[in-house]
Amino acid sequence: MWARRTRVLVIGAVLTLGLLATVLLQSPAPTQTVDELMASPDDHVGREVAVRGEVRDGTIDNNTMTFILEGGSSSLTVRFTDAMVSNGLDDNRTVYAEGILRYEDEAYVFDATIIKTSCPSKYEEAASDEE
Numbered sequence: 001m002w003a004r005r006t007r008v009l010v011i012g013a014v015l016t017l018g019l020l021a022t023v024l025l026q027s028p029a030p031t032q033t034v035d036e037l038m039a040s041p042d043d044h045v046g047r048e049v050a051v052r053g054e055v056r057d058g059t060i061d062n063n064t065m066t067f068i069l070e071g072g073s074s075s076l077t078v079r080f081t082d083a084m085v086s087n088g089l090d091d092n093r094t095v096y097a098e099g100i101l102r103y104e105d106e107a108y109v110f111d112a113t114i115i116k117t118s119c120p121s122k123y124e125e126a127a128s129d130e131e
Helices: 004-025 034-039 120-130
Strands: 048-055 066-070 075-079 094-104 107-117
Touching: 034 048, 034 075, 048 075, 075 094
Parallel strands: 075 107
Antiparallel strands: 048 066, 048 094, 066 075, 094 107
């Protein structure tokens, strides 16, 4: 049959191809800013997307489980009813969210499944060092 070296090389090649196929098939969509997403929202309705932006001051509503995520010129309502939310969700905080964009009641709503916030301490330290 095949020599030991040939079998090891074939098995290694098969495992490598399998790993590459898994990575390529399950690669997440690139993160978009709110402005990029809202430039063509119809292209993303009903699809899993990743978005980042800043929480608009005073919009976090724990009763409806929503907040507004802002970009430079656009905004998006984020519903976090079933989302895993990291500590630190607060006003004016930069947020990364994964979920599905929906069109409901003539408005776009982002149903988040994961919400991650930036760590403010590193920015606060950098700002105080510059002063």
